[in-house]
Amino acid sequence: MISLFSSSAASAAESAKRRAFENIDPAGLTRIFAGAAYVLYGLVFALLWKVHPPLSTPKGLLVVLLALVAMPYCGEKLLEWLKARIVYRRTGYVAVAAPAGLPAQPSFYRTFILMVAFVAVAAGLFLFLSDSSKWIFLFAGGQAIANSYRSAPGNWIKLLAILGVTLFAVLLNITFAERFGLFLSGLGTVKIIDGAIAFVLYLRRNPVARMSEE
């Protein structure tokens, strides 16, 4: 019995770490926020680019990029505020490093930085490359599917939705700005729906805990 205990001690700690890691965003709030940001960025790119030509100038683009960089600071605070009111009083607070074998949980801030980098690359391609640049969306979509598969291998509906968005973005006969906007907004919508489902399920499964003594 003792040996069974000792052999399971390490796996119990590893299991606790894994459970804690999965508990970082149990309500799907981060996904909803990131999805909303994707949709916003996509719309900015697809619509404002056409409606307000100054945004297509380097100066205008700089303003947009600065706004996109500034947003995560506000978003991070708002996300923490929501977590405190919704998550911490239901399932508690835990901080943990990523366990071995799992990809590091992307923070809200890091997601935005990646987005800004992606926007910058896309803007460069928009300005300097021909229409053949649409094929980069196939690559980006493949990357998104791979990331989604690593974090939630069994979520086939989400994977198919990302695939659908990618194919639309590649195959439709539209301008680069529209294509980029469609791709980003599509991915964002998938994220929002995924997060919203997680959020509703979380609220139904986890009533507010009553803490009378500590």
Place this chain on the structure above:
Amino acid sequence: MTPDLQALATLDRIIHEPARLMIMTILYAVTEADFLYLQRECGLTQGNLSSHLAKLEEAGYVAISKTFKGKYPLTICSLTKNGREAFEAYVRKMQYVAGATGNGTNH
């Protein structure tokens, strides 16, 4: 008394208690956790968890602090350096005992 049995006799009694072992295992795995998270993971009552945490804090294994996250009050618990070392020593002793009793399946 054989050496493996002597190892059993020197086990840390603070950690050896099942509820406290659960708490220590969870805190060893994470950076920090609040009271509610520990309660849900361990399945202990609030009073029970409080008393075990108090013992672990008294032994210097766990640090407890009251803080706020977005104006929501949290009781944050984390393992101290001593606690981490004590837990590792405890696991090592148990593994030694397991090794001394054979391949770990005889019980």
